[in-house]
């Protein structure tokens with residue numbers, strides 16, 4: 468190869484090399500896609516709530532027995548009739564029924580709900596002061612209480628007793644009545660362990676269902692006998708009709724049978 472040819476070849480080679488890789492010719496980086504920070508941020512959509520979470524396991528309820536358990540008190544224990552008033556105390560109606568009983572010089576048994584006793588301790592104190600008997604009617608009127616674990620039943624009854632005693636220290640709480648009369652044998656056992664006697668009833672005019680006073684009177688009078696235990700309500704709803712019925716029933720039952728303390 469002649470020297471001139473070599474030179475041309477070398478120059479061509481240099482051009483070739485610099486033409487595709489010299490400084491300033493570095494290929495631009497491929498433009499990055501618009502960065503996330505520059506782009507408008509999409510509003511994060513709220514995550515759909517999971518639909519298959521397992522709810523906390525509820526303790527199984529014991530089945531209700533087909534028949535009421537043995538050992539419930541349904542009689543007054545003497546020839547007279549015993550009156551019982553459930554679900555209070557209630558500031559609208561409990562003072563009314565207390566006034567009626569006071570006027571007739573008779574006493575009754577009040578089946579009080581624990582949280583009502585906590586709300587209206589002055590009424591619990593008045594019930595006791597005026598010589599009436601007390602009955603534990605569960606903390607929150609739990610119609611399924613008898614079906615719950617024994618420890619839950621015990622805790623409920625003790626809590627209710629504490630609320631009653633906070634209002635009326637040392638007042639005897641003689642009775643327990645299961646809300647709705649949905650008793651179980653297990654519940655009777657717990658009540659007895661706590662020194663509470665299980666109180667049922669023999670006359671139920673269903674005044675909780677708001678029948679007119681006339682109907683309440685008729686139902687009570689047609690079902691009452693010597694030794695009956697009458698169930699009525701001084702709370703848990705509008706008790707105007709019960710109050711009106713009692714204005715007739717209290718003097719009438721007193722005249723016919725006598726109104727007595729539960730024994």
Ligand SMILES: [Zn+2]
Nearest residue numbers: 553554646647
């Ligand atoms: Zn009740």
